[in-house]
Amino acid sequence: MEASDADHRTATGETMLEVYTWEPNANSGKPLFCLKEKQVPFVFHYIDMGKREHFSPAFLAVNRDGTIPAVVHDGFVMTESTPIMEYIDDAFDGPALRPADPYWRWRMRQVMRFMDNQVAPSLAMLASNRLAAPQFQGADPAELKRELDKIPLPERRAAWEKLMFNKTPPADLDESARRVREAIRHFDALLAETPWLAGPDFSLADINVIATFYGLPTSQPEQVNAQATPHLWDWLRRCHARPGIQQAFQLGKGYIGQRAAEARRLLGVGEAAA
């Protein structure tokens, strides 16, 4: 984790917004997409999840739960990525990212709750078992136990223990896959009715979903493609073509940016002008 200047101030003396997070991916990416869409300047502290820097004493001093993102503004540390996005939309100038119409605003929140409660955790379980779990095979169990002891939240420790010791029940993986399949079908149906997930305009609901769905053309090509999910496919193209979304992906330092570039290639999306 980078050394943090205790006090970032803008030219006019206001406190600069600071974002502690990993790649533009899932929860950790949501504030990055939101800030780039609104063109709000911020200080980016890259927390390398691959090196488990989110459990380092330096980061635990910012968020003792050891989860990302954490956003610091005007002396407040904020966690929980979805409320953070609403805070950003309230606190800063730039295009509004929430519908004014009460029905569409309800829809935005409904989509985000469905994502946060069901879909994103399911995709995270599938991805971590596919990508992270194999890295622990052959590791020294005593060393892994020491790593587990650094994790503050018991539920996170239990999830990491399953990953490290390859103990995720197959039935849990099957249920996660079912939830993702159902969400893909549901969002394709919503997008048959309106161009964006919460009505006629791009909103936080779209950011919430693209933060997790951006790579589906590469990771789930048999489920997400122009024939099977035409409305979702077109939405993916329009999200990936947005300059703010592309700028957020440029903040990545690892493989997430490459995965997004591969998705853009499959979708036939070019690079947006900076």
Ligand SMILES: N[C@@H](CCC(=O)N[C@@H](CS)C(=O)NCC(=O)O)C(=O)O
């Ligand atoms: N509900 C929290 C969840 C945050 C969260 O789970 N973030 C992931 C990264 S996308 C994380 O910190 N994972 C750490 C871990 O599981 O050890 C939010 O929306 O901000």
